[in-house]
Amino acid sequence: MIGRKSLATLAVAAAGSLGATQAGAAEKVDFILNWIAGGDHAPYYYAKKMGLYAKAGIDLNIQQGKGSSMSSRRTGAGKNPIGLADLGTALVTMGKGARMVAVMNVYANSPYGMYWLNSSGIKGPKDFAGKKIGNPPWDAARQMWPALAKKVGVDPASVKWVNIQPNAKLAALKAGSIDVTTSFYNIHHIFKRVLGKDMGFFPWKKYGINPYGNSIIVNIDYLEKNKKTVAAFVAVTQKAFATCVKAPAPCIAALVEANKGLKAANETENWGLVTELMSDKVSRTVALGYFDPDRMKADHKLINTYFKIETKYAIEDRYTNEFLNREIKMPKIDRKSAFE
Numbered sequence: 001m002i003g004r005k006s007l008a009t010l011a012v013a014a015a016g017s018l019g020a021t022q023a024g025a026a027e028k029v030d031f032i033l034n035w036i037a038g039g040d041h042a043p044y045y046y047a048k049k050m051g052l053y054a055k056a057g058i059d060l061n062i063q064q065g066k067g068s069s070m071s072s073r074r075t076g077a078g079k080n081p082i083g084l085a086d087l088g089t090a091l092v093t094m095g096k097g098a099r100m101v102a103v104m105n106v107y108a109n110s111p112y113g114m115y116w117l118n119s120s121g122i123k124g125p126k127d128f129a130g131k132k133i134g135n136p137p138w139d140a141a142r143q144m145w146p147a148l149a150k151k152v153g154v155d156p157a158s159v160k161w162v163n164i165q166p167n168a169k170l171a172a173l174k175a176g177s178i179d180v181t182t183s184f185y186n187i188h189h190i191f192k193r194v195l196g197k198d199m200g201f202f203p204w205k206k207y208g209i210n211p212y213g214n215s216i217i218v219n220i221d222y223l224e225k226n227k228k229t230v231a232a233f234v235a236v237t238q239k240a241f242a243t244c245v246k247a248p249a250p251c252i253a254a255l256v257e258a259n260k261g262l263k264a265a266n267e268t269e270n271w272g273l274v275t276e277l278m279s280d281k282v283s284r285t286v287a288l289g290y291f292d293p294d295r296m297k298a299d300h301k302l303i304n305t306y307f308k309i310e311t312k313y314a315i316e317d318r319y320t321n322e323f324l325n326r327e328i329k330m331p332k333i334d335r336k337s338a339f340e
Contacts, residue, residue, distance in 0.1 A: 039270025107213025134178030
């Protein structure tokens with residue numbers, strides 16, 4: 001692993017080089033998303049359309065993903081040099097030997113949430129006992145359920161888990177074949193649209209379970225050989241996210257233009273929810289994308305407690321804030337947030 005001081009020097013040098021195309025041919029970078037493109041990915045498409053990555057010497061190829069497990073495995077194995085993944089999932093993958101480091105968080109708040117029908121009589125997590133919770137068996141929220149159950153005073157074994165594919169959760173909940181489900185907050189608007197006033201919800205953060213969510217991860221071997229490229233990628237991306245918070249319309253337009261079939265109205269709602277996930281005290285006062293060391297230790301402890309970790313590693317070696325511009329902070333959002 002490269003040293004912190006060398007990373008800091010590198011980040012400054014790379015930041016200084018932005019604004020002028022780097023000498024020689026642009027570096028080809030295959031960046032894999034955590035999922036198929038949606039509103040939460042708009043800044044990458046905006047920065048690419050505006051030529052910001054190209055100007056920084058990066059020929060960016062954005063690849064669609066099929067879950068954070070996949071993007072973590074591919075990045076950790078070096079099949080993709082840079083990826084996007086839920087940080088908890090990435091930390092678990094690191095524990096299986098994946099060689100990668102997190103360089104910027106996108107979701108400063110955990111996107112994990114619980115949904116149910118108010119008409120079922122459920123009023124909160126204490127009422128989950130004896131109920132059926134539906135989600136995929138590999139779902140990270142399912143694995144960390146004991147941590148939430150402990151926080152809210154429910155026996156973790158008192159619920160029945162039902163295997164449901166991600167795209168079947170909402171239909172199963174509405175049909176009554178399950179009582180509760182988990183979902184990422186960035187599609188909260190879809191649940192609300194379908195369930196209306198009958199929707200019950202709380203974010204895990206409300207009860208003190210708040211691991212970092214989607215984060216940019218980089219293969220360690222690639223980072224050691226292509227430090228300037230990684231620094232430039234983070235610099236462009238951090239700035240693009242801040243820009244899109246302030247003026248989302250051009251970013252959503254770039255996303256929709258590049259991904260036929262997406263609707264601007266839906267992705268704009270998605271992006272609004274993402275801005276809530278991005279905003280916390282640290283992102284607003286230290287830097288957008290900054291990893292708080294104490295929270296990273298807590299996340300690492302949480303993962304080690306509830307997942308089987310085969311390869312031990314020091315959390316300090318698996319993330320860095322060195323490429324982040326401290327002058328770029330999360331802008332104030334003009335909406336009521338479920339996370340404040």
